[in-house]
Amino acid sequence: MSESSSPIRLDLSSLREAPQDVLHLLPCEVEHNGSAPVARYFTPAIRQGSQEKSVSFRGRSLKGQEVIVPQGYVGLVLKEDQRPCTEEEERTVRLKSTFGTLTVWNLERAPSADDGLLLALSWPGIAEAIHAPVSRKEQ
Amino acid sequence: MRRPRRAAPRARGSRTMLGSGRRRPADSHADQWVLVAPEPVTDLPMKPDGGPLFTRLRNPSTGEAALYLFNSSxxxxxxxxxxxxxxxxxxxxQTVQHDGRLLFATPVDPLFLVLFYLIKAEKEKGKFQPLDQVVVDSEFSSCTMLLQCARVMDSLHHVIEEKEIGNKKFYKYSQEKTLTWLKKKVNQTVKVLKSSNVCVGGRVQSATFISGKQITDVKEDDYVRYAHGLISEYIPEDLSAELSKYLQLPELTSPEADPPLKKRKFSDAPVEAEEDYTKFNSSDLKNKKTTSKMSAAQKALAKVDKTGMKTMSAFFSAKTKATK
Incomplete structure (x- = not known):
């Protein structure tokens, strides 16, 4: 078993100051990690329709829906600033920002209720049922 | 340069949209993750250097590595x-992240993970043993943390026979007790499924979230089978088969093919398939090129899936219209 599988500590010390971020899940791959002027080019192009949001992105029409993080849950963006040079050192990720909603974008057609991500957001509720201790009255 | 087979737009690093336009190699380490987690995960630790811990443990169904998270305490x-x-x-x-994954941390009953070791010990030794000799794993040393969960000790009696000699307690796996416990798990899952508008029937339905659009021809058996499928993701295959008998689930006359899991998946695969679960990107490249090749998790699921029961992955997988 390689040492790269060592545990990773989540550093919560920045929890109070952590900013809220606006998240958009795009229907395409962007082969880049780093800064992007989202507020300059993307956000101003978003139109809120009666049912859905729409935006033109690189000449393509995207339809989006804003979804809320399930009740009792929080959205966290975690960042590993520096990977330890040696594999013996404990790895740490810090809380970079939080989010309460995110917007899922599809090509042409707005995400519907049976879209993967929207279904996945119901998983926490099901998981709670499976993993709750068996109730006293049934014991 | 990989091109999507379907007409998804490509956005490369460009000066207008993405700043510098410099691209990082696709196989560089992902160093940022988007996670949805229960609020208690953000409870501050008692000690300043503490905090929640991501660690790998054995998936209790497959025995393979999977990623778990302990809260601060x-x-x-x-x-x-x-x-x-x-x-x-x-x-x-104001940033872009190549890795378009959304990670979910959801509660898991630690007893499932302990049960894996109890069953293993029963097969290997078949005798009463102290728990700290049962839950040991040279590959997954974090497994001993499971025994520090108060909840494990409180609920252990559901799955074991116990003997006390002197002041020491010895334990042995009991399949009979475990099946009784699992049936209660199935029952409580059925209850939530019924109130959640989740489509448990054989037919693919849309709009499962629109209330009042309950499907009327769903039978009790469908719920039980579905719950059995979900719980089978946390127990070894043999035990899943035993549980199916214990629940007296009727054989399906025409086992339905599960929807393909390829395009959209919500499974252990991305997290556990790699030795290093941060190497998300490289595994994706592989999966994309050979979509017919199943991941380890999918293979494991395919094994469990023999009776045509629904699994968690089927629950989250794409409807046929969205797959190719």
């Missing part, structure tokens, strides 16, 4: 699953 355990579709990236604030 190490009293609650969560499993980490990745929701992932092809051709997804994130805008996060």
């Amino acid at each position: 190490a009293q609650q355990l969560f499993e980490v699953k990745a929701f992932h579709e092809e051709y997804r990236s994130w805008f996060i604030g």
Whole structure:
């Protein structure tokens, strides 16, 4: 078993100051990690329709829906600033920002209720049922 | 340069949209993750250097490595699953993140993970043993943390026979007790499924979230079978088969093919398939090129899936219209 599988500590010390971020899940791959002027080019192009949001992105029409993080849950963006040079050192990720909603974008057609991500957001509720201790009255 | 087979737009690093236009190699380490986690995960630790801990443990169904998360006090355990579709990236604030995955941390009953070791010990030795001799694993040393969960000790009696000699307690797996416990798990899952509008029937339905659109011809058996499928993701295959008998689930006359899991998946695969679960990108490249090749998790699921029961992955997988 390689040492790269060592545990990773989540550093919560920045929890109070952590900013809220606006998240958009795009229907395409962007082969880049780093800064992007989202507020300059993307956000101003978003139109809120009666049912859905729409935006033109690189000449393509995207339809989006804003979804809320399930009740009792929080959205966290975690960042590993520096990977330890040696594999013996404990790895740490810090809380970079939080989010309460995110917007899922599809090509042409707005995400519907049976879209993967929207279904996945119901998983926490099901998981709670499976993993709750068996109730006293049934014991 | 990989091109999507479907007409998804490609956005490369460009000066207008993405700043410098410099691209990082696709196989560089992902160093940022988007996670949805229960609020208690953010409870501050008692000690300043403490905090929740991501660690690998054995998936109690497959025995393979999977990613889990202990909260700060190490009293609650969560499993980490990745929701992932092809051709997804994130805008996060004023940044772009290539890895379009959404990780979910959801509660997991740590007793399932302990049960894996109890069953293993029963097969190997078949005798009463102290728990700290049962839950040991040279590959997954974090497994001993499971025994520090108060909840494990409180609920252990559901799955074991116990003997006390002197002041020491000795334990042995009891399949009979375990089946009784699992049936209660099935029952409580059925209850939530019924109130959640989740489509448990054989037919693929849409709009499962629209209330009042309950499907009327769903039988009790469908719920039980579905719950059995969900719980089977946390127990070894043999035990899943025993549980099916114990629940007296009728054989399906025409086992339905599960919807393909390829395009959209919500499974252990992205997290556990790699030795290093941060190497998300490289595994995706592989999966994309050979979509017919199943991941380890999918193979494991395919094994469990023999009776045509629904599984968690089927629950989250794409409807046929969305797959190719």
